[in-house]
């Protein structure tokens with residue numbers, strides 16, 4: 001297709017042929033490199049959203065591209081009825097950096113959490129009477145499949161699809177006494193995101209996380225950490241549990257894991273690692289050679305190019321710069337860790353800021369009427385950060 005009018009033609013196809021589940025911005029991206037994107041007219045954008053935390057090593061990282069090219073020429077798919085090398089090399093590397101023992105591969109974050117929930121239910125069935133309840137946290141986002149939707153405690157996602165999977169109890173964020181009360185002998189697991197991402201970058205307190213660990217141990221339930229968004233270096237360590245010092249029994253990852261290719265992982269250690277047995281779970285595409293090769297290259301890039309450190313330093317820099325806007329702009333609360341940043345505006349104009357920011361050449365996202373979210377590549381440079389912030393500031397000034 002000619003690039004002239006291409007976006008309009010694609011919009012028409014979207015309307016005619018695609019189920020309308022997404023509210024897309026009217027931009028057509030055709031190329032990416034590091035933290036920059038280009039549209040079909042050659043305009044460049046600083047990407048401070050990183051494909052919603054997927055492009056942690058930047059767009060088209062050369063290592064990932066090379067690994068994908070080489071693997072694509074060798075073998076694309078054979079299924080899990082056979083051995084392929086990248087899957088097992090990835091299993092060893094990923095469980096090591098995550099501090100876990102075993103992994104089940106899948107294709108997305110929701111699937112990783114679905115696996116975690118199945119481990120939890122089967123774990124609870126060992127008791128007599130069986131413990132089947134799962135405790136989740138208000139405002140959480142764990143995915144849109146039926147199991148994960150059932151623990152995604154937000155009415156806007158759940159209501160249209162009820163009845164959901166039964167046996168879920170929901171506690172308010174950071175309410176330690178409600179958590180202690182909700183976790184009983186009937187509980188098989190507590191599931192949580194250590195920093196809630198989709199609800200607007202809301203950290204769970206260390207006290208709440210510790211209480212979850214303690215209560216799970218007291219009643220023999222599993223603690224599940226959904227690190228689909230916080231994981232793979234996003235907050236400055238491979239996984240956030242490694243900073244907060246509360247170790248989950250089951251840990252999920254996806255998003256950044258594949259460097260842009262779809263792959264998810266449900267990991268576990270201790271007895272939880274041996275709950276699933278032959279035939280209990282499976283997936284046709286999971287851990288396929290192409291996605292696994294991309295994931296291995298992604299981990300190597302994060303490790304060898306100092307991206308965990310950069311995520312800490314540059315994340316702090318971004319937060320400080322945004323904090324300095326408070327003097328002149330209606331910026332209120334600033335939250336997050338490393339390259340996971342959310343901040344509120346005093347006015348409900350975050351979606352308008354996102355729209356104008358695109359005109360100014362910077363990609364960000366709104367998680368609500370007042371909250372802007374940044375999930376930049378972990379290897380963002382100071383120059384890219386400054387340019388991105390300058391463009392974002394202009395957008396905010398224009399809107400508020």
Ligand SMILES: Cc1ncc(COP(=O)(O)O)c(C=O)c1O
Nearest residue numbers: 108109110141142143197228229
């Ligand atoms: C914390 C968390 N868990 C699960 C998911 C679902 O991942 P996916 O969209 O890959 O199914 C997301 C997606 O945003 C997420 O942020």
